[in-house]
Amino acid sequence: MKSASLNKMTPYFFIAPAGVVLALGLLYPIAYMVYASFLDWNPSQLIGEADWVGFKNYSNLWVDEAFKESMWVTLKFAFIVVSIEIVIGLGLALLLDRNIRGISALRTIFILPMMIAPIVVGLMWRYMYHPSVGIFNRTLKDLGFESIPWLSDSTWSLVSIIIADVWQWTPFIFILCLAALQSLPRSTLEAARIDGANAWQQALYIKIPLMMPVLIVTLLLRLIDAFKVLEVILVMTNGGPGLSTEIMALRISRTASEFRELGAAAAMSNYLLMMLLLLTISMFLYNKFVEQRRQKMLALAEGG
Amino acid sequence: MMKNASESRQSPAFYALMVALVIMSVGPIILMLTTSLKLNVDVMSDTSSLLFTPTLKNYETVLCDVLWYAPEHVDYCNPTFSRALGNSIFIALVSTAITLILGCMAAYALVRFKFMGRGAISLTTLMMRMVPPAVLLVPVFGIWTFSYGLDGTFTGIILVYVAMNLPFVIWILQSFIVQVPIQLEEAAKMDGANPLQIFFLVVLPVIKPGLAAAAIFTFRIAWNEFLLANALLDRNTRTVPVTIVNSLTEYDIDWGVIMATGMLLAIPPIIFTFIASKQIITGMTAGAVKG
Numbered sequence: 001m002k003s004a005s006l007n008k009m010t011p012y013f014f015i016a017p018a019g020v021v022l023a024l025g026l027l028y029p030i031a032y033m034v035y036a037s038f039l040d041w042n043p044s045q046l047i048g049e050a051d052w053v054g055f056k057n058y059s060n061l062w063v064d065e066a067f068k069e070s071m072w073v074t075l076k077f078a079f080i081v082v083s084i085e086i087v088i089g090l091g092l093a094l095l096l097d098r099n100i101r102g103i104s105a106l107r108t109i110f111i112l113p114m115m116i117a118p119i120v121v122g123l124m125w126r127y128m129y130h131p132s133v134g135i136f137n138r139t140l141k142d143l144g145f146e147s148i149p150w151l152s153d154s155t156w157s158l159v160s161i162i163i164a165d166v167w168q169w170t171p172f173i174f175i176l177c178l179a180a181l182q183s184l185p186r187s188t189l190e191a192a193r194i195d196g197a198n199a200w201q202q203a204l205y206i207k208i209p210l211m212m213p214v215l216i217v218t219l220l221l222r223l224i225d226a227f228k229v230l231e232v233i234l235v236m237t238n239g240g241p242g243l244s245t246e247i248m249a250l251r252i253s254r255t256a257s258e259f260r261e262l263g264a265a266a267a268m269s270n271y272l273l274m275m276l277l278l279l280t281i282s283m284f285l286y287n288k289f290v291e292q293r294r295q296k297m298l299a300l301a302e303g304g
Numbered sequence: 305m306m307k308n309a310s311e312s313r314q315s316p317a318f319y320a321l322m323v324a325l326v327i328m329s330v331g332p333i334i335l336m337l338t339t340s341l342k343l344n345v346d347v348m349s350d351t352s353s354l355l356f357t358p359t360l361k362n363y364e365t366v367l368c369d370v371l372w373y374a375p376e377h378v379d380y381c382n383p384t385f386s387r388a389l390g391n392s393i394f395i396a397l398v399s400t401a402i403t404l405i406l407g408c409m410a411a412y413a414l415v416r417f418k419f420m421g422r423g424a425i426s427l428t429t430l431m432m433r434m435v436p437p438a439v440l441l442v443p444v445f446g447i448w449t450f451s452y453g454l455d456g457t458f459t460g461i462i463l464v465y466v467a468m469n470l471p472f473v474i475w476i477l478q479s480f481i482v483q484v485p486i487q488l489e490e491a492a493k494m495d496g497a498n499p500l501q502i503f504f505l506v507v508l509p510v511i512k513p514g515l516a517a518a519a520i521f522t523f524r525i526a527w528n529e530f531l532l533a534n535a536l537l538d539r540n541t542r543t544v545p546v547t548i549v550n551s552l553t554e555y556d557i558d559w560g561v562i563m564a565t566g567m568l569l570a571i572p573p574i575i576f577t578f579i580a581s582k583q584i585i586t587g588m589t590a591g592a593v594k595g
Contacts (some may be wrong), residue, residue: 014413029443080511115573117528228436249438
């Protein structure tokens with residue numbers, strides 16, 4: 001009898017610790033943030049002493065030029081890096097999807113930029129972009145060209161952080177695309193080859209359409225991550241010069257720590273979270289849609 | 305078979321492409337390594353950057369506090385970094401251990417006792433993956449300081465890291481536990497094992513690869529994270545990423561020393577990559593390729 005009731009309790013016993021930690025460390029903070037976004041609150045006050053200001057933090061942000069600029073920078077950055085990375089990553093995967101020896105070694109080396117701390121990645125690039133000792137300007141000088149103000153000019157600084165992000169994250173897309181390519185049905189590719197499709201036609205009309213589900217999920221995952229980038233840019237430019245590379249995550253952290261406006265920072269966090277929520281939900285719905293279509297196809301195939 | 309043989313002979317152009325890719329992806333890391341072996345004089349000098357006498361002096365400067373000898377060239381030994389290194393190791397190891405234990409238990413219950421649908425778990429994981437650390441900054445700072453009283457403590461930062469990593473760990477372990485044959489567990493139950501024994505002695509050994517993937521991902525986050533560590537920790541509990549950013553604010557940067565610090569921070573993830581790249585790729589692709 002005792003062991004029966006013990007067995008009944010087992011699942012709760014197994015889940016409870018994780019549940020408690022998640023509630024204390026993740027759910028409560030997020031709920032707290034939503035609450036704090038309605039307050040005029042600075043770090044020296046207890047949260048109970050802060051004044052309730054309703055939606056003022058949110059509406060203030062709509063007329064805050066610096067915030068709007070950071071939103072625009074974030075969107076620009078995310079869309080540019082993700083498009084460049086998809087093109088290069090997919091292209092390389094299509095090119096290297098064959099029996100080459102050493103492809104697994106290449107994959108291992110490709111993970112390195114993603115495993116190293118973002119702080120260190122920022123450090124390496126800041127060193128390479130250094131106006132006098134950096135490798136880029138040194139090479140330019142040796143070749144007799146003008147040096148480029150990589151991090152000190154507001155146009156170049158955006159280009160510089162984009163290059164660094166492309167270096168770090170193209171391998172992610174490459175690895176996912178390669179995995180997707182290698183799980184494509186062999187028979188379909190074989191049929192296309194027998195019908196005389198050349199490499200371009202195979203890639204354009206067979207491989208890419210078949211990879212579409214994976215590609216779209218990869219794209220959304222990367223977009224979500226691109227909105228979260230912070231440390232690499234913090235180390236390289238700290239948002240500058242001016243506001244040219246100040247993405248939203250950086251803006252939030254500065255609003256909280258430098259300007260000491262926790263309520264406004266929480267409201268910004270909420271905007272960022274809503275944007276990300278939109279992306280995540282669209283990704284989930286897309287997955288559902290693909291799954292349903294696949295099942296319908298299977299049912300059709302069986303019925304016919 | 306014939307086909308395979310012909311396919312493995314590729315034109316040299318592919319190998320050239322692969323070499324170029326390898327150089328591009330490891331180039332910056334090699335550059336960091338060589339810089340960390342240079343004195344600042346060599347870094348600043350105008351002559352070729354390839355000819356220099358490698359020296360370990362930068363590493364000695366950084367680690368002077370834990371070395372068994374006193375390096376001659378160090379006038380004043382700054383203990384900040386070696387302390388931060390100790391803190392980083394402690395925080396990363398403890399939060400990885402806790403995350404794995406809690407994550408395993410929860411994943412097991414979710415699979416075997418059919419607690420929630422797999423769809424619900426995937427959705428929650430995705431949602432959690434979406435939350436940027438920057439969003440947690442304000443509430444974590446507020447709660448940890450005012451309601452939990454955990455600011456500046458190891459417990460506080462470990463709680464954040466465990467909570468941040470749990471969803472992903474539960475989700476990835478689930479996909480491994482699903483593959484454990486139920487007959488194995490039933491046989492153990494016949495032999496009179498209780499649920500705890502089944503879990504620890506039967507299930508855990510089978511899902512080792514999943515545990516390795518989950519451990520690496522958790523360790524990496526806890527080891528590399530900067531923003532929350534910067535907000536929560538104080539002088540004595542600071543981690544390495546925080547000290548690196550702090551030493552960057554000065555105008556006159558000693559590139560050799562800072563690159564040595566960066567190298568020390570980068571070494572554990574690099575080692576993991578080489579010994580467990582297969583598990584890492586499994587963890588990375590799990591979300592997108594087969595959900």
